[in-house]
Amino acid sequence: MPDLPFSERIAGLDAVALARRLIGATLLVRGAGGTIIETEAYGRDDPASHSFRGPTRRNASMFGPAGHAYVYRSYGIHLCLNVVAGPGEAVLIRALAPQTGIELMQSRRRGSPLLCSGPGRLAEALGIRIEDDGAPFDGTDFSIALPGTPPDLLVGPRIGISKAQDLPWRFGLAGVTGLSRPFPG
DNA sequence: AATAGGATCTCCT
DNA sequence: GGAGATCCTATTG
Structure with missing residues (x-):
């Protein structure tokens, strides 16, 4: 049984479905990474999403092919890593359980x-660069292996947004440490 | 434990 | 000019 490429395995999923599917997946970036334990979905007609007002230079890759990276600069300082879903939709990767390249991540x-x-x-530990914006998760520099069986998920509102705060579009892996914040409830 | 300020990029009004 | 999908350090209760 040949593995399907990541982009084909997620074809047709919207941001919420992809955000749920990525929990428990293994993310590797140039030899460093681990298990994805926290994600958030951002939709096309979502007031909290960078894509809400249409394409700009910064968010262009959100409107590019699914299964590629959207990397943006946050608050002028940090970089954040997303996986593009459908047009104008993406999933923010908020936390990993580190597994591979731990010494490299510790030094970064x-x-x-x-x-x-x-x-x-997470972006600093993985050595994400702004030039990685638009890169494919095809095993060249970035790879994602989806989990075999669906894990138990935590669900809650997204962090750090001022609009659409009621949407339960933040997802976590149940029973782990290392979440960026606890889930309410 | 909680709060406040600084770093300084990209887009919007 | 101001806000934002953030994080770190310092200071206060």
């Missing part, structure tokens, strides 16, 4: 024990 994080808990920390 300058000894902080919080390696990959939070989108900015």
